Every structure is written in C-alpha cells, then in structure tokens.
Amino acid sequence: MxxxxxxxxxxxxxxxxxxxxxxxxxxxxxxxxxxxxxxxxxxxxxxxxxxxxxxxxxxxxxxxxxxxxxxxxxxxxxxxxxxxxxxxxxxxxxxxxxxxxxxxxxxxxxxxxxxxxxxxxxxxxxxxxxxxxxxxxxxxxxxxxxxxxxxxxxxxxxxxxxxxxxxxxxxxxxxxxxxxxxxxxxxxxxxxxxxxxxxxxxxxxxxxxxxxxxxxxxxxxxxxxxxxxAKGGINLELKVKGEGGHSSAPPRDTPISILSAALNRLYDNPFEARMIPTTKETMELMADKMGGKYRFAMRHYGLFKGKVLKMLAKDRATDALIRTQMTPTFLESGDAYNVMPRVATAVLNIRILNGEDQHTVLKHVKKAINDERVQVEVKGVYTPPxxxxxxxxxxxxxxxxxxxxxxxxxxxxxxxxxxxxxxxxxxxxxxxxxxxxxxxxxxxxxxxxxxxxxxxxxxxxxxxxxxxxxxxxxxxxxxxxxxxxxxxxxxxxxxxxxx
Ligand SMILES: [Zn+2]
The missing domain is CATH 3.40.630.10 (Zn peptidases)
Incomplete structure (x- = not known):
C-alpha cells in the first residue's frame, strides 16, 4: 500500500x-x-x-x-x-x-x-x-x-x-x-x-x-x-463572545479558552474516511498495473477496506482524497495584554468530499464542537463538490x-x-x-x-x-x-x- x-x-x-x-x-x-x-x-x-x-x-x-x-x-x-x-x-x-x-x-x-x-x-x-x-x-x-x-x-x-x-x-x-x-x-x-x-x-x-x-x-x-x-469548499467562522473586563480576576471560561477547546474537539473529530467511486477506480487501475498484493487488496476491497483506508490516511495528500478536510486558517482575539477580549474568532477552511454538502458539514462541525457558546457562520461562497x-x-x-x-x-x-x-x-x-x-x-x-x-x-x-x-x-x-x-x-x- x-x-x-x-x-x-x-x-x-x-x-x-x-x-x-x-x-x-x-x-x-x-x-x-x-x-x-x-x-x-x-x-x-x-x-x-x-x-x-x-x-x-x-x-x-x-x-x-x-x-x-x-x-x-x-x-x-x-x-x-x-x-x-x-x-x-x-x-x-x-x-x-x-x-x-x-x-x-x-x-x-x-x-x-x-x-x-x-x-x-x-x-x-x-x-x-x-x-x-x-x-x-x-x-x-x-x-x-x-x-x-x-x-x-x-x-x-x-x-x-x-x-x-x-x-x-x-x-x-x-x-x-x-x-x-x-x-x-x-x-x-x-x-x-x-x-x-x-x-x-x-x-x-x-x-x-x-x-x-x-x-x-x-x-x-x-x-x-x-x-x-472535484472537491467542494466552504469557510466557516467560529465566534465566541465574552464580557471583557480586567484580566486580574478572570472567569474560568474566556472567549479564547472556549474557542481553543472547540478547535481541539474538531481536531479530535475528523470527518469519516471513505472512498468515492472515482478514487476506487483510480486505485483499482493502479493496483492492477502493480499486480501482487495490491491487485489482490483492491479486488477484495470489501475485505481490506479498513486497511486500505488506514494506509491512505497516513499521508496527508492521500488523506485528502478520502475525507472532507477542515483546517483553521484564521485566528483573532485580544487587543491588550491585561484586557479580557470580548470576542475570539477563527475561520475553518473546509474541502468537502463528494457525497457531502454544506448542511452535512455544518452538522458535523456543530456536533463536534458541542458548545452553544460557539457561533458557527458560513463566510463567503459555498462551492458544492x-x-x-x-x-x-x-x-x-x-x-x-x-x-x-x-x-x-x-x-x-x-x-x-x-x-x-x-x-x-x-x-x-x-x-x-x-x-x-x-x-x-x-x-x-x-x-x-x-x-x-x-x-x-x-x-x-x-x-x-x-x-x-x-x-x-x-x-x-x-x-x-x-x-x-x-x-x-x-x-x-x-x-x-x-x-
Ligand atoms: Zn489555473
């Protein structure tokens, strides 16, 4: 593999x-x-x-x-x-x-x-x-x-x-x-x-x-x-609002800590790995050419599915072919060292695998974050897969x-x-x-x-x-x-x- x-x-x-x-x-x-x-x-x-x-x-x-x-x-x-x-x-x-x-x-x-x-x-x-x-x-x-x-x-x-x-x-x-x-x-x-x-x-x-x-x-x-x-794409803005104030007596949760926890939960909950028909065809044709165990694995994909997906997930380039990818590309909060920020914002850039759409993506993100203090909003244009x-x-x-x-x-x-x-x-x-x-x-x-x-x-x-x-x-x-x-x-x- x-x-x-x-x-x-x-x-x-x-x-x-x-x-x-x-x-x-x-x-x-x-x-x-x-x-x-x-x-x-x-x-x-x-x-x-x-x-x-x-x-x-x-x-x-x-x-x-x-x-x-x-x-x-x-x-x-x-x-x-x-x-x-x-x-x-x-x-x-x-x-x-x-x-x-x-x-x-x-x-x-x-x-x-x-x-x-x-x-x-x-x-x-x-x-x-x-x-x-x-x-x-x-x-x-x-x-x-x-x-x-x-x-x-x-x-x-x-x-x-x-x-x-x-x-x-x-x-x-x-x-x-x-x-x-x-x-x-x-x-x-x-x-x-x-x-x-x-x-x-x-x-x-x-x-x-x-x-x-x-x-x-x-x-x-x-x-x-x-x-x-071709994959689709969407940008989601995550926003957390707080009360501000002096940082000498902070509450346990601040916009920054809440947002950080949300990003961590997204990191721990990637989208499911799966092979779309196109990628399966790619793999089958190449495995055929390579022969041996590769051909065998793809001819019996049902049996080896877990193994094949696991191997592909190891490399970030091939991982991109088998799942919707999300990555934070923007992060902003705070104006001064001793002031509690009133707001913390991040943007997730998401590349959507065929078979999903903005609704399933939004649902996955909200479920993974599981915190209503984090507002999730679509930014810019949505491109479907x-x-x-x-x-x-x-x-x-x-x-x-x-x-x-x-x-x-x-x-x-x-x-x-x-x-x-x-x-x-x-x-x-x-x-x-x-x-x-x-x-x-x-x-x-x-x-x-x-x-x-x-x-x-x-x-x-x-x-x-x-x-x-x-x-x-x-x-x-x-x-x-x-x-x-x-x-x-x-x-x-x-x-x-x-x-
Ligand atoms: Zn071009």
Missing part, C-alpha cells in the same frame, strides 16, 4: 503543472510555425492580467489589450469563429459545426493569473511579465497557469483552420478572466449565457490534473490522471485516445479526484461530462512552480499541448485524416525578449 501513497501524494501537487519532455510532437507544423506559436505565448505573458479579490487592484485595461493582441495573433480564428465578449473581459468563441444536431464541446482556460508578490519581484531569474524565452523555457507569470492553455487552444484552432478543417460538432472556446478568485464574473457568466441559449454540452475540457512521471516504483512510464471529480463524471462514455474514450497519441509512453490513463477548484465548477449544469486535465508531463518540482517564483514552461511541452488540442478536437468533433508526426529531435528555437 505504500506505493499507493507515494503515487497519490503527487496528485496533491497538481494544479496546472509542467514539463520534462525530450521529444516534440510537431503535428507537421514547421519550425517557423512553432517559433511563431512560442512568440504568441511569450507576448500573452506580457499583459498584466492579475486577478485580485480587491477589484480596484485589477488592471482591466490589460485584459482589453490582451483581447486586441489575440485578434491580431489569430487572424483565421477571428475571421471564422464568432467572438462574444462576456461581462466585459471574458471571451467566448463559437466554432459552428456542420451538424447542428450534435451537442457542442467546450474547451475552457483562463486569461487571468495570480499576482506577483511585491517582495518576490527580485527573486525571479527572468522578469515575471517580460515573456522571456530562454534555455528552452517560456518564462513568466501565466506560463503554466493558464495562459499556455489559452494560447495552445487558440493556436490549435488556427492551425486546423489553415489546414481546412471543419468540425462536425460545434466547439466553444471559453476563456474566463477571474478563475483565480472564483470565476464567478467570468466562467460563471459564460455559463449563464450558454444556459440562456439553452445549450446542452457534450463535454467540457478544463485544466486540472496532468501526466505524472516516474511515480510508480518499478514502472518508468508516466501515468495520465484525468480529474473526473462536483458531480462525478463517469468513464464509460465515448468522450472519455476520445480524451484517453488523444492522451495516448500525444503521450505514447503513458502506462495508464486513470480517472482521479481533483482536490482543487477550477472554472469547471461553473459548467456543471451544462453537461455531465467534465474533464479536468492539462496536457503536460509533470514532476513534483515542476509542479511547485505554479503560482510561484520562476513560473516557466518548457518550449517542447507547450508545442506538444498544441498538438494535443488539435488531436482532441479531431477526436471529439469529427476527424479529417491528418498525420501526427512524433519528432524525436527537439526543435531549436531562438530566444525571445519582448523589449
């Missing part, structure tokens, strides 16, 4: 992810086309489209400038697709299919990035908004999360158009502008618009998990993880086929629970088939560059992601024979600086 733990602990590090490839898929695109595509991503990075919870900090004009840049960079796309600006700054493109009876697919990505923290500015090897291409990497904020996918999707469409491809099935390209702060104003409004048009989607393809390298002991080939479910996407559909098969043709050395394609949250949550009413997968090969170190200093993407990883989206479009929206050329030699491209 340890192997499961090692492997699954990687899942936790995915959010948008990364590289380590030695071959490039060029899909017959010339070095010139490849260089131009890299230049487009490098340019897109120069727009400071940082999200911020404080709206006054957001430079909205940068989004408009990015829109204008995209218009010039993808001429065929802008000529042949319908473009609609949603809520001022998000983009929705419609590529009409030849068969109006086929439900459309949606390719989603986001144009916003997380801000560059002021105190880290000097730590970057390349300036975060310079869009430098150097040493085989495209550097900067958004290179991994998520501008590369915006550009890869648009470039794939541009190349397909130039090759004379016509989809049978309508395709939406949906690019939100506030994913990093919840996506309500972007993807949320795009979804509302599609609902108003009474659109039913066949499938949504968004960011999420990825291809993980060297994770199973004894198996060198990478494994592709597709996020077919996602519905579970099943794997017995043709769209799952098409995605798997696309992954296998672009990443031919993957040993397994596995559905898995995505512990984070993306724009996909806004599309759940439009389709049952939501896939959270970023076409990158990932190592643990690379994954840590997401939202971090020195965010960068391998040039070849980027080129491969373009080929991936071309293939995915063909496999879901009608195929027109086109040779995918796997080129073993890396393409040599010039470095770029955007001065």
């Amino acid at each position: 340890r192997r499961f733990v090692t492997l699954l602990s990687l899942l936790f590090f995915f959010n948008a992810i990364t590289f380590a490839q030695h071959s490039a898929v060029t899909d017959a695109a010339s070095a010139e086309v490849a260089a131009a595509a890299v230049h487009k991503l490098s340019k897109a990075i120069t727009f400071r489209t940082a999200s911020d919870l404080n709206e006054e900090e957001v430079k909205y004009s940068e989004f408009l400038d990015l829109h204008a840049y995209l218009e010039g960079a993808f001429p065929a796309l802008h000529q042949q697709l319908q473009k609609k600006v949603i809520n001022g700054y998000s983009l929705l493109y419609t590529w009409l299919g030849t068969d109006p009876d086929l439900p459309p697919v949606l390719l989603g990505a986001h144009m916003d990035v997380v801000p560059v923290e002021e105190e880290t500015k000097e730590d970057w090897q390349q300036q975060p908004y310079a869009g430098v291409v150097k040493d085989g990497y495209i550097w900067g904020r958004g290179a991994m999360d998520d501008k590369y996918r915006v550009i890869a999707i648009m470039e794939a469409v541009e190349q397909l158009l130039q090759q004379g491809y016509h989809p049978e099935r309508t395709i939406y390209l949906a690019f939100g502008h506030d994913e990093e702060v919840g996506g309500t104003a972007g993807a949320g409004k795009i979804s509302e618009y599609l609902q108003e048009q009474e659109v039913r989607l066949e499938a949504v393809f968004d960011e999420g998990l990825a291809v993980a390298k060297s994770v199973l002991p004894g198996i060198d080939e990478p494994i592709a993880f597709i996020g077919t479910a 996602s519905p579970i996407t099943t794997t017995d559909t043709w769209t799952y098969a098409a995605l798997e086929k696309s992954i296998r043709s672009i990443f031919p050395d993957v040993a397994l394609v596995v559905p898995a629970l995505f512990p984070g949250s993306t724009d996909a949550k806004h599309y759940t009413s439009l389709t049952k088939n939501i896939y959270r997968f970023a076409p990158q090969v990932v190592t643990r170190e690379d994954a840590q560059l997401v939202h971090n200093v020195d965010e960068r993407l391998g040039v070849e990883v980027f080129l491969k992601s373009i080929a991936f989206y071309k293939t995915l479009v063909r496999n879901t929206c009608g195929d027109l024979p086109l040779q995918v050329v796997l080129q073993e030699e890396p393409i040599l491209l010039p470095d770029v600086t955007n001065d």
